[in-house]
Amino acid sequence: MKTHIISLINGFVLIIIGLFGYFTSEARPITALIPVFFGAFIVLMNNGVKKENKFISHIVVILTFMILIGLLKPLFSAIDRGDNPATFRVFLMVATTITAMVYFIKSFIKARKAKG
Numbered sequence: 001m002k003t004h005i006i007s008l009i010n011g012f013v014l015i016i017i018g019l020f021g022y023f024t025s026e027a028r029p030i031t032a033l034i035p036v037f038f039g040a041f042i043v044l045m046n047n048g049v050k051k052e053n054k055f056i057s058h059i060v061v062i063l064t065f066m067i068l069i070g071l072l073k074p075l076f077s078a079i080d081r082g083d084n085p086a087t088f089r090v091f092l093m094v095a096t097t098i099t100a101m102v103y104f105i106k107s108f109i110k111a112r113k114a115k116g
Contacts, residue, residue, distance in 0.1 A: 003100075003107045004050035007042060007060060010100040014039025014067065017089050035093055038067040052111075061104045068097045 018035035022028055041063055048056030071094050078086035 001103070002050075003103045004046055006096075006100050006103045007049050007064070008046045010064065010096040011039040011042035011046065013096040014042065014093055017093050021086065021089050034070060035067060038063055038070075057104070057107075061101070061108075064097055064100050064104065068094065068101060071097065 014035040018033060018039060022032040022036070025032060042060055045056050045060050049060055071090055075087065075090040075094055078090055
């Protein structure tokens with residue numbers, strides 16, 4: 001699968017799962033919308049990733065890495081609380097984000113090798 005498709009899937013997962021988590025929570029913490037905003041930026045920049053624009057691709061990689069780091073605390077908190085639905089939601093976001101990171105790294109390595 002191509003990097004831009006994985007990145008697009010990751011963006012939509014962040015948006016959908018983030019909104020679902022926000023609207024199904026009684027407290028509705030504003031921090032639950034952080035993945036939604038990151039996902040929206042990733043989706044909006046996907047055309048640049050598809051066109052292999054280096055600058056945009058690097059921005060998306062940085063955003064992807066930032067959201068990965070940002071999702072670790074909620075994941076561990078959900079595990080500690082024994083909140084299985086929240087654990088599953090956050091784990092799904094982490095899994096798609098890690099997958100996107102792996103694809104970006106592979107594409108960067110491939111581009112570097114092709115360059116010479």
